[in-house]
Amino acid sequence: MQLKIGHLYPDLLDLYSDRGNVIILQKRAQWRGLDVTVDQISVGHEPRLADYDILVMGGGMDREQGIVAKDLQKRSANIREAADGGTVILAICGGYQLLGHSFETSTGQRIPGLGILDIHTVGAKMRMVGNVVGEMEIDGIKHNLIGYENHSGKTFLGPDVQPMMRVVKGYGNSGEDKFEGVRQGSVFGTYLHGPLLAKNPFLADHLVELALRRRDLSVQLEQLNDDLECSTNEKLYKRLVEAKS
Numbered sequence: 001m002q003l004k005i006g007h008l009y010p011d012l013l014d015l016y017s018d019r020g021n022v023i024i025l026q027k028r029a030q031w032r033g034l035d036v037t038v039d040q041i042s043v044g045h046e047p048r049l050a051d052y053d054i055l056v057m058g059g060g061m062d063r064e065q066g067i068v069a070k071d072l073q074k075r076s077a078n079i080r081e082a083a084d085g086g087t088v089i090l091a092i093c094g095g096y097q098l099l100g101h102s103f104e105t106s107t108g109q110r111i112p113g114l115g116i117l118d119i120h121t122v123g124a125k126m127r128m129v130g131n132v133v134g135e136m137e138i139d140g141i142k143h144n145l146i147g148y149e150n151h152s153g154k155t156f157l158g159p160d161v162q163p164m165m166r167v168v169k170g171y172g173n174s175g176e177d178k179f180e181g182v183r184q185g186s187v188f189g190t191y192l193h194g195p196l197l198a199k200n201p202f203l204a205d206h207l208v209e210l211a212l213r214r215r216d217l218s219v220q221l222e223q224l225n226d227d228l229e230c231s232t233n234e235k236l237y238k239r240l241v242e243a244k245s
């Protein structure tokens with residue numbers, strides 16, 4: 001079985017090596033015997049995005065976001081077709097903000113987003129920086145997540161979107177509602193760098209399974225031995241929760 005991954009704007013939106021998320025998806029799919037292709041898609045590349053099983057977009061500084069926002073507007077119908085068709089989209093921080101209705105930079109400049117996610121982002125004076133720990137429920141099972149955030153944007157959710165996780169420690173979307181990230185259909189947005197999937201392998205597998213189920217609903221990935229990652233995460237999670245904030 002094949003898995004097609006599209007990496008959006010790797011040259012402009014890769015602030016904290018968010019490309020690590022692409023590597024994790026690729027490797028964990030290959031370790032299950034899948035034939036994985038990864039295409040880099042940036043300004044000037046116009047593939048049909050619904051042909052991809054997974055699209056990943058990383059984070060970026062306000063300036064790069066302005067460049068990407070212009071190019072994204074030209075892809076609006078293309079990305080919307082992919083999202084509506086069940087392509088899994090993982091957007092991190094700056095990429096996440098740009099999928100919403102609008103994003104306001106730290107200097108108050110308002111950048112129009114794609115409106116694919118029912119969120120909007122306003123600029124905060126204080127940057128939200130540090131480790132984040134939280135809990136995410138997938139198919140009724142609770143998972144601990146850990147990651148790292150660094151953003152000035154405060155993101156607020158509309159009625160059509162669910163938070164991705166509950167924040168135990170850290171700011172999350174806005175530092176006000178104790179939620180982090182969003183999920184809307186097959187589209188996931190999050191402030192968690194990390195890179196996110198390296199620290200939370202269960203989420204990587206969930207995204208791969210979701211993507212494959214576009215074509216075969218019965219797909220169930222075999223378990224990998226994640227003992228090392230899980231034991232490290234549990235220790236780190238405990239230490240971060242107990243750390244003085």
Ligand SMILES: NC(=O)CC[C@H](N)C(=O)O
Pocket residue numbers: 015058059060061062065092093094095150151152153
């Ligand atoms: N880490 C990022 O991608 C930052 C996103 C955006 N420039 C902000 O500061 O909120």
